[in-house]
Amino acid sequence: MSNYTDKIREISERLLKQGKVDMVIGFKKGTVPMMNEPCFVKKPEDISKLVWDSHCGINLANYLTDRKEKIGVIAKGCDSRNIVTHVIENKIKREQLFIIGVPCEGMIDRRKIASMFQTGSETEILSVAEQNGKIIVRTKDGEKTSERADLLQKNCALCVHRNPVIYDELVAEPVAEQKNIDRYADIREIEAMPPDQKWQYFDDLFSACIRCYACRNACPLCYCPTCFVDESRPQWVGKSTDPIDTKTFHFLRAYHCAGRCTDCGSCERVCPVGINMRVLTRKLEKDCFESFGWEAGLSLEQRPPLDVYKTNDPEDFIK
Amino acid sequence: MSANWEPKIVAFFCNWCTYGAADLAGVSRMQYPPNIRVIRIPCSGRMSPKFILSAFRNGADGVWVSGCHPGDCHYLEGNYYARRKFSLFKNLIEYMGIEPGRLHFSWISSAEATKFVEVVTGVTDAVRALGPHEKFVKTNVKVA
Ligand code: SF4
Ligand code: SF4
Ligand code: SF4
Numbered sequence: 386m387s388n389y390t391d392k393i394r395e396i397s398e399r400l401l402k403q404g405k406v407d408m409v410i411g412f413k414k415g416t417v418p419m420m421n422e423p424c425f426v427k428k429p430e431d432i433s434k435l436v437w438d439s440h441c442g443i444n445l446a447n448y449l450t451d452r453k454e455k456i457g458v459i460a461k462g463c464d465s466r467n468i469v470t471h472v473i474e475n476k477i478k479r480e481q482l483f484i485i486g487v488p489c490e491g492m493i494d495r496r497k498i499a500s501m502f503q504t505g506s507e508t509e510i511l512s513v514a515e516q517n518g519k520i521i522v523r524t525k526d527g528e529k530t531s532e533r534a535d536l537l538q539k540n541c542a543l544c545v546h547r548n549p550v551i552y553d554e555l556v557a558e559p560v561a562e563q564k565n566i567d568r569y570a571d572i573r574e575i576e577a578m579p580p581d582q583k584w585q586y587f588d589d590l591f592s593a594c595i596r597c598y599a600c601r602n603a604c605p606l607c608y609c610p611t612c613f614v615d616e617s618r619p620q621w622v623g624k625s626t627d628p629i630d631t632k633t634f635h636f637l638r639a640y641h642c643a644g645r646c647t648d649c650g651s652c653e654r655v656c657p658v659g660i661n662m663r664v665l666t667r668k669l670e671k672d673c674f675e676s677f678g679w680e681a682g683l684s685l686e687q688r689p690p691l692d693v694y695k696t697n698d699p700e701d702f703i704k
Numbered sequence: 705m706s707a708n709w710e711p712k713i714v715a716f717f718c719n720w721c722t723y724g725a726a727d728l729a730g731v732s733r734m735q736y737p738p739n740i741r742v743i744r745i746p747c748s749g750r751m752s753p754k755f756i757l758s759a760f761r762n763g764a765d766g767v768w769v770s771g772c773h774p775g776d777c778h779y780l781e782g783n784y785y786a787r788r789k790f791s792l793f794k795n796l797i798e799y800m801g802i803e804p805g806r807l808h809f810s811w812i813s814s815a816e817a818t819k820f821v822e823v824v825t826g827v828t829d830a831v832r833a834l835g836p837h838e839k840f841v842k843t844n845v846k847v848a
Contacts, residue, residue, distance in 0.1 A: 576799060584801030584839055613754065621754045629842045633757060636800060640753055643792050665796070672795050677788065691792075694784035696774065702794055703787070704810035704823050 389437040389487060392556040393459060396485050400457045401429045406483050409457035410448050411435040418513045419495040423448055435459075437556075439515060442492035442538060444651040446470075446605035449477045456482055461489040463540075463649035465549035466682025467605040470645050473685060476608060479551075486552025488560040490533075491541030492650070496659055498522055498536060501529050540650030540663060543568045550683055569671050571664060591631045593658040596624070600652035600662055606642045613637055639665035644673045644690040647682045711831040713766040714759040715740040715824075718748045718783075721772035724814025729821055736821045737828040740768065747771065749782025753793050756807065760840040766806050766831030770823070773811040783811070805830040806837060 397409040413424035413434040421440045425448075426432055437459075445458055446467035456477075460468055465486060471477045493513070501522060502508040512523045518533050545566055548559040575583060598614070601607045613621050614634055622637070623630040639646075639662070646666040653663050673679045676699050679690040717723040723744050729736060745751060748771025759767045769790065777783045790809050798804050808827045812820050831837075 580798070580801045580803045582801075583799065587800050619758070621758060623842070627842055629761065629840055632800065633761065633840070636796065637753065637757065640793065640796060643796075665800075668796060668799050669792060672792055676791055691785070691788055694781065694788055696784065698784070698787055699791060700774075700787055702791060702809060704808065704826070 389556050390435065393435050393437055393485060393487075394432045396554055396556065397426060397435055397457060398429050398432045400483055401426070401432070405455065406457040407454035409435070409459070409485075410445050411459040411485075412437065412441045412443075412445075415440075418510050419493065419498065437487065439491075439493040439520075439533070440495070440513075442541075442650060442654045443603065444605050444649040447603060447651070449482070450605070450608045452477060452481065454481070457485055458482055459485045459487055460549050460552065461487050461492075462544065462546040462548055462550070463489075463647045465551055466546060466647040467649060469551060469682040469685055470647070470689070471605065473687075473689060474645075479685065483554075484549065484552045486549030486555045488549070488555060488557055489541075489544075489547045490560055491537040491544065491547070492654075493520065493533070493536050494538040494654075501531055538650050538654065539661070540648045540653070543648070546647075546683075551685070569667065572668050572671055575664060575668075587632060587635075588628055590662075590664070591628065591635055591660060594626065594631045594635070594660055595658065596626050596631060596634065597657060599655045599657060600660075601638055603651040603655040604642070605649075605651075606645045607638070609641075613641075635662055635665060638662075639669060642666050643669040644677075644679055645681050646670055709836065711739050711765040711828060711836075712763065713740045713768055713827060713831055714764040715742045715768045715770070716745050716748075716751055716755060717742055718750075718771040718778075719744055719746050720778035721776065721814050722770035722810070722812040722820065725812045725816050725820040728814065729817040732817055734817055734821050736824045739828045739831075740824060747777065747779050747782040748786040748790075749777070749779065751786055751789070753789070756793065756797075757840065760802070760806075760837060761842070763837070763841050765834070765837040766808065766827060768808040768810070768824075768827050770810040770812050773813055776813060802837075802839060803834050805834050 400406045408425050408427045411424055412421040414436055415422045419440045424434055444464050444467055446464050449471055472479050508524045510524055514521045519530050520533050520536055522529050543566055545563055547562055622633040653661055673690050677690040751769055756767050771783045794807055810823045
């Protein structure tokens with residue numbers, strides 16, 4: 386993927402020098418391994434900051450909301466779908482953007498890397514490198530190697546839109562899309578549980594949540610000027626970590642992403658306690674597909690599912 | 705559950721249809737279970753998911769939302785938009801563990817007093833069968 390870095394720098398430099406964009410939004414190396422940071426490059430001399438590797442999992446569409454300048458933005462498959470969503474929700478204009486598309490082979494899950502080492506031991510990971518489909522992790526005690534395919538983020542292992550759906554230039558040839566993926570095996574398992582078991586499942590799932598809202602903040606969809614969690618008249622949800630408040634928060638946040646979520650995985654990636662809140666957003670994704678034939682972010686021409694209706698929409702649940 | 709427990713059901717009725725049906729049932733002296741607390745909304749399209757969650761969080765045993773039949777919306781298409789939101793909402797809240805039978809939706813026109821009585825009876829029976837709702841109610845509220 387280092388060839389991606391060269392190409393990204395080349396395109397970005399050209400765009401900045403030609404004055405086609407005011408800045409390029411991409412990634413730079415973080416201060417610790419696997420923690421690349423979003424990076425805003427405004428001058429051609431800074432383009433060497435830009436990098437690309439398997440730790441660029443944050444969704445850069447999040448940084449486009451209500452921007453006024455001309456922006457070059459680097460977009461994986463999922464980012465590009467969130468850019469589409471942003472455009473149809475009037476959060477950015479297509480003309481403002483130069484989309485540098487990155488055909489993606491999935492991002493690495495830093496928690497899976499950590500679990501290659503004895504749990505409980507505070508082994509500091511010194512570097513993570515990549516070679517021929519293998520990931521080489523170095524700690525002070527030596528090196529460990531693992532198959533890249535086994536270390537993907539959960540959402541990436543299920544991804545069926547790895548190539549950007551819109552772009553102005555691609556940094557490489559499109560990659561093969563994953564075929565025969567069953568995106569909803571775990572969702573169906575939960576659906577099949579009796580109500581009390583479901584309730585317990587979500588109690589357990591969210592028990593560690595500290596209500597830091599990192600998941601909300603990392604999500605490009607969560608751009609409301611005042612989030613419902615901050616509303617106080619009326620107060621829809623308490624600010625505590627009471628399990629009921631936490632569930633209310635997650636329920637409503639997921640619901641607000643209905644028909645919009647691209648399963649980019651940023652929310653789960655940034656959660657400090659590793660909560661898989663995507664079992665909620667993916668349930669909605671599944672229902673939107675089954676009920677309305679909708680997949681988010683695939684086309685600039687189609688209105689999102691809650692913005693339209695059909696006279697024969699399913700209504701067997703209505704008396 | 706005490707022997708004389710009665711379910712409390714928060715009912716959101718649109719102004720133009722179901723609210724009218726409730727009114728007609730009333731002036732026609734039709735009998736129906738007194739378990740509903742009616743909240744009038746301008747249109748089923750005005751329903752927010754927060755209203756339903758708030759009702760449950762504040763101790764409602766059941767919630768019932770009712771509007772005009774598709775095609776009869778006073779605002780032409782409010783209930784069509786609402787229907788999509790309701791379907792996702794109902795699926796999601798039941799996916800999280802709220803029992804099917806706590807949350808109800810119906811279309812009842814202002815002339816359908818008989819249907820109104822049928823549905824309110826059915827909704828009340830369904831909620832009664834499930835017993836008190838406790839899941840979304842905070843129990844361990846401590847005041848520091
Ligand atoms: S969800 Fe798909 S496009 Fe997005 S990072 Fe993962 S594999 Fe790449
Ligand atoms: S809810 Fe999570 S997976 Fe969905 S778009 Fe937002 S950050 Fe991405
Ligand atoms: S990021 Fe994790 S801990 Fe923070 S609010 Fe979201 S789920 Fe809770």
